[in-house]
Amino acid sequence: MRKTFIWVALFAAFALIAAACGGDDEVDVSDFRVAIVAPSASNDLAFTQSIVDAVDALGIDPAVTDGTFVVEDAAAAIRGYAEEGYDLVIAHGSQYGGSLVEIAPDFPEVSFAWGTAADTFGLDNVYSYEAASDEGGYVMGVMAAELTETGNIGVVGPIEVGDAKLYVDGFLNGARSGGANATAAYTGSFSDVAAASETAQAFASQDVDVLSGTAQMVVGAVGVANDVGILWFGTQANQTELAPDIVVASQVYHWEVILEDIIQNVQDGQLGGEVYVITLENEGLVIEYNEDFDLSDDIKDKAEEAIEGIKDGSISTG
Amino acid sequence: MSELFTQAAIVAVVAGGIRLAVPLLVASLGETFGQRSGVLNLGVDGIMLLGAFGGYYAVLQSGSPWLGLLVGIGIGFIMGLVSALMAVTLKAEQGISGIGVYLFGLGFSDLLFQKWVGTPRPIPKFPKLDIPGLSDIPWLGEMFFQHSVVIYLAFAAIPLSMWIINKTTFGMNIRAVGENPEAADSLGVSVSRVRWSTVTIGGTLAGIAGAILAIDLGIFQQNITNAQGFIAIALVYFGAWRPLGIMLGALLYGLVNALVLQMKVLEIIPPDWSDIAAMTPAIITILALVVVATRFSPPSALTKPFTRGA
Numbered sequence: 001m002r003k004t005f006i007w008v009a010l011f012a013a014f015a016l017i018a019a020a021c022g023g024d025d026e027v028d029v030s031d032f033r034v035a036i037v038a039p040s041a042s043n044d045l046a047f048t049q050s051i052v053d054a055v056d057a058l059g060i061d062p063a064v065t066d067g068t069f070v071v072e073d074a075a076a077a078i079r080g081y082a083e084e085g086y087d088l089v090i091a092h093g094s095q096y097g098g099s100l101v102e103i104a105p106d107f108p109e110v111s112f113a114w115g116t117a118a119d120t121f122g123l124d125n126v127y128s129y130e131a132a133s134d135e136g137g138y139v140m141g142v143m144a145a146e147l148t149e150t151g152n153i154g155v156v157g158p159i160e161v162g163d164a165k166l167y168v169d170g171f172l173n174g175a176r177s178g179g180a181n182a183t184a185a186y187t188g189s190f191s192d193v194a195a196a197s198e199t200a201q202a203f204a205s206q207d208v209d210v211l212s213g214t215a216q217m218v219v220g221a222v223g224v225a226n227d228v229g230i231l232w233f234g235t236q237a238n239q240t241e242l243a244p245d246i247v248v249a250s251q252v253y254h255w256e257v258i259l260e261d262i263i264q265n266v267q268d269g270q271l272g273g274e275v276y277v278i279t280l281e282n283e284g285l286v287i288e289y290n291e292d293f294d295l296s297d298d299i300k301d302k303a304e305e306a307i308e309g310i311k312d313g314s315i316s317t318g
Numbered sequence: 319m320s321e322l323f324t325q326a327a328i329v330a331v332v333a334g335g336i337r338l339a340v341p342l343l344v345a346s347l348g349e350t351f352g353q354r355s356g357v358l359n360l361g362v363d364g365i366m367l368l369g370a371f372g373g374y375y376a377v378l379q380s381g382s383p384w385l386g387l388l389v390g391i392g393i394g395f396i397m398g399l400v401s402a403l404m405a406v407t408l409k410a411e412q413g414i415s416g417i418g419v420y421l422f423g424l425g426f427s428d429l430l431f432q433k434w435v436g437t438p439r440p441i442p443k444f445p446k447l448d449i450p451g452l453s454d455i456p457w458l459g460e461m462f463f464q465h466s467v468v469i470y471l472a473f474a475a476i477p478l479s480m481w482i483i484n485k486t487t488f489g490m491n492i493r494a495v496g497e498n499p500e501a502a503d504s505l506g507v508s509v510s511r512v513r514w515s516t517v518t519i520g521g522t523l524a525g526i527a528g529a530i531l532a533i534d535l536g537i538f539q540q541n542i543t544n545a546q547g548f549i550a551i552a553l554v555y556f557g558a559w560r561p562l563g564i565m566l567g568a569l570l571y572g573l574v575n576a577l578v579l580q581m582k583v584l585e586i587i588p589p590d591w592s593d594i595a596a597m598t599p600a601i602i603t604i605l606a607l608v609v610v611a612t613r614f615s616p617p618s619a620l621t622k623p624f625t626r627g628a
Contacts, residue, residue: 041428041540043437067428067540160589185582186589188596192544194341195596197535198334198576202583205330206321216539219438223536226440242440 027058027264034263035063035081037074038092039190042066044216046236047163051092051115053237054255058263068093069191075099082107088266089113094162100126104272111271113262115255116163118275125271127262129255132279133163133214133235134170136251138317139280139287139306140233141174141182143248144210146299147231148180154203155184156196156213156221167214167235167251170317174306180210193220200224222247240290249289249303257284281311321584325457331576332461339572340472341366341531341543345550346557346564347479348394348523351516353554354483356496356619357405360416363547364423365397365521366528371427373529374538375434377441383533386441387468387526394525397423398518406513409623420547428540435538443536444468468530475523479561492516496617499624509624524550549603556607558614567603574599 034055038048042064055062063081068074074096081089082103090113091100097117104112104126114120115129144153153175157168168184175182185202187195196213197220203211204224212233213221219242225232226243234240234250258276265274278284287303289295309315321327345362352359369390377386397419404415444466452463483489494502495512503509524547531546532538549571557563578595581587587595 041432043432044539045437049437069541154583157589157592159593183583183585184589185579186592186596187579187582188593189544191539191541193535193537193539193542194338194531194544194546195575195579198338199579199583201334201337202330202576202580205326205580206583207326219537219539220535223440223443227443227536242438 027260027267029058029060029263032060032088032263032267033063033086034060034088034090035065035084035086036090036092037065037068037077037081037096039069039074039095040066040216044237045234045239045242046214046216046218048092048216049237050253051090051255054253054259055090057254057256058259062090071095071099075103078112079103079106082110082112085110087111088263090115097121109271111262111266113259118277120273120275124273127265127272127274127276129258129262129276129278131163131166131253131285132277133167133251133253133285134173134317135280135310136235136285136287137167137170137212138174138177138310138315139303140212140235140249140251141171141176142178142306143295143299143303144171144182144212144231144233145175145178145180146302147248148210150207150209151179151181152206152208153180153182153210154200154206154208154212155182156199156203156211156218157184157186158190158215158217159188160186164214171212171233173317187217189217190215191217193217196220197224200230204228204230238288240288240292244290244292246293247290248293248295249287252286252288253278254284254286257282280307319586322581322586327580327584329457329460331573331580333465334576334579335569335573336462336465336469337534337572338575339568340469340534341527341546342550342553342571343565343568344472344475344530345524345527345547346553346568347475347561348520348527349551349554350479350520350557350559350561350564351483351492351523352513352520353620354496354559354617355492355513355516356499356617356622356624357402357513357517358412358416358551358621359401359405359419359517359520360413360548360551361397361401361419361423362416362520362524362550363543363545364420365394365401365524366531366543366547367423367427367541368397369393369525369528370532370542371431371528371538372525374441374532375430377533378435378439381442383442383444386533387529390525390529391522392525394522394528395518396521397525398521399514401521402514402517405517405623406510409625412621412623424541431538431540438537438539440536441533444530444533466534468534472530473565476561476565483561488512488515493617495624496619499619499622503624503626513624549600552603552607555616556603556610558610559617563610567606570606571599571603574602
C-alpha cells in the first residue's frame with residue numbers, strides 16, 4: 001500500500017513538473033474548437049487567408065464561413081457557431097462589430113474575437129485584435145523609395161478605413177521619407193478586381209514604377225503590374241506566387257502570435273475584455289522577401305534599419 | 319487639374335474606359351435579345367460568374383485563352399437553356415427565377431474555385447492586336463487600336479446584333495413576340511421557340527462576358543463581376559433596347575469609371591472623397607436612365623409569360 005502511494009506521489013509530482021515546464025510555451029489546443037467568419041475567400045492571399053493560416057498554424061482545424069460580404073449573412077453564421085458551442089468564434093471583419101454587439105451578450109459562455117478593431121464594447125466575452133500594418137507598410141515604402149527609378153510610387157487601396165488605411169498611410173510615409181513622390185488611390189471597393197486593375201493601369205500611365213496595394217481585390221492590380229513590369233509590394237499574406245518576377249516583399253500577418261494568448265486566456269476562464277495588436281516588435285508582422293527577386297543587401301539593410309527604428313520608437317510611421 | 323489633360327492621362331482614360339465597357343457591352347447585348355422577346359433575365363451576373371470561372375479554369379489547365387472563351391460560351395449556353403426552361407416552359411416568375419440563377423452562379427463559382435483551384439493563380443490573357451497602320455497614330459492608336467482581340471470582336475457584335483434584330487426574319491419574330499405574343503402566335507410564330515432562342519443567346523453572351531472579364535484580367539476571384547451583370551441589365555434600359563444605345567451606355571459607364579480612377583491617381587479626387595466618387599458612374603447611369611425611360615417604352619410583353627388562349 002505504502003509502495004503504491006509512493007509511486008502515485010512520484011507520478012503526480014512528475015506530471016506537475018511537466019505541466020509547469022510546458023505551460024508558457026505551448027497551448028494545448030486539442031478539443032479546442034475555433035470558428036471563423038470572414039468576408040472574402042479563405043484563400044484570397046490577403047485578409048481572410050491571414051486568419052485562416054494563423055489558426056491552422058496553431059494546429060487547429062477551424063470551421064470557416066467565408067465570402068460573407070453581406071453583414072447579415074455573417075451575423076447568421078456567427079450566431080450559428082455560438083449556438084453550436086464553439087470555444088472561440090472569430091468575426092474577422094471590422095464591419096461585423098455591430099452584429100457582435102447584439103450576438104455576444106446572448107452567449108456569455110462563448111468567447112468571441114473581433115478584428116480588425118480596437119474595441120471590445122465593454123463585453124467580458126469579446127476580444128478584439130488589429131494589426132499595426134502601418135509599420136510594415138512604412139518599411140516597404142522605404143524599400144520602394146530605394147527601388148524606384150522614376151521617383152513615382154503608387155498604392156491601390158480599397159476603402160479608406162481601418163487596416164487598409166493604416167497600411168496605405170504607413171507605406172506612403174515610408175516612401176516619402178526616402179524622397180519619392182508617393183500617392184494612393186482608393187477604388188471604393190474591397191472586391192472590385194476590375195477597378196483595381198484599371199487603377200494600376202492609371203498609375204502606369206503616370207510613370208509609376210513601384211506599386212503596392214491592400215485587400216483581396218489587388219490581384220487585379222498585381223496582374224497589370226506584372227504585364228508592364230512594375231515592382232510590387234504585398235501585404236496581409238505572401239503574394240510572391242501571384243507574380244514571382246515583380247513581387248519584392250510582402251508584409252505577412254501572423255495572427256497566431258496573439259491567438260495563442262487568447263486561447264490560453266479562454267482556457268483559463270477569461271473569455272474577453274482585451275485588445276491585441278500584432279506588430280513588428282511582437283513578430284505578428286513579418287517582412288517576407290521574395291527569394292527569387294534580386295534585392296540588394298543595401299536595400300535590405302535599409303529595411304532592417306527601419307524595422308529596428310520602429311521597434312525602438314526612433315521612427316514614427318505616422 | 320491640368321495633369322488630367324495630358325496625353326498620358328487622356329489616352330489612359332479612353333483605353334481604360336473601353337476595357338471596362340466590354341464585359342458590360344457583351345452581357346447587355348445578350349440581355350437585349352431576351353428582353354426584346356419579352357423575357358427579363360436577372361440571372362445575368364450569376365451566368366457571368368460561372369462563365370468567368372469556367373473560362374479561367376480552362377485557361378489555367380490548358381494555357382489557351384481561346385479554349386477558355388469556348389468554355390465560357392458552353393457554360394453560358396447551358397445556363398441560357400436552364401434560364402429559358404424556367405422562364406419560358408415552366409413560366410416561373412422571371413424576377414425570382416433570375417435571382418435564383420444569380421445566387422446559384424455566385425455560390426457555385428466560388429465553391430468550384432475553392433475546391434479546384436484554391437489560391438488565385440494568374441493565367442495567360444488574350445493576345446493584343448495592334449492594328450497595322452492605325453495603332454501607330456498618335457493618341458488614337460493607343461486609345462482604340464492597341465487592345466486585346468476580344469475587344470474588337472465585342473464591338474463587331476454591335477452591328478451584327480442590329481442586323482439580326484432589325485433586318486432578319488428571326489429578328490422580326492423577336493420583336494413581334496416581345497410586343498404582342500398573341501398576334502405573333504396567331505400568325506404562326508412559335509413564341510416558345512423564339513423565347514427559348516433569345517434567352518439562350520442571352521445566356522451565351524453572358525457566359526462570354528464573364529470569360530472575357532476573367533481572362534482579360536488574368537485572374538479569378540470570388541464575386542469577380544462585382545455586380546456587373548446587374549449594371550448590364552440597367553444598360554439595356556439605358557440603351558432603350560437598341561444595340562447602339564447600349565454601346566453608348568456601356569462606354570459612358572466605362573469612361574466615367576476610368577476617369578474617376580485616373581482622377582484619384584492624380585489626387586484630383588482626394589482619398590476622403592473616394593467612396594462617394596466610386597458611385598459616380600452608377601449615379602450618372604441612373605440619371606441617364608431616368609431621362610431615357612421618359613422617352614422610350616419597354617417591349618409591351620416584357621416579363622409576361624405567354625400561354626396560348628389565356
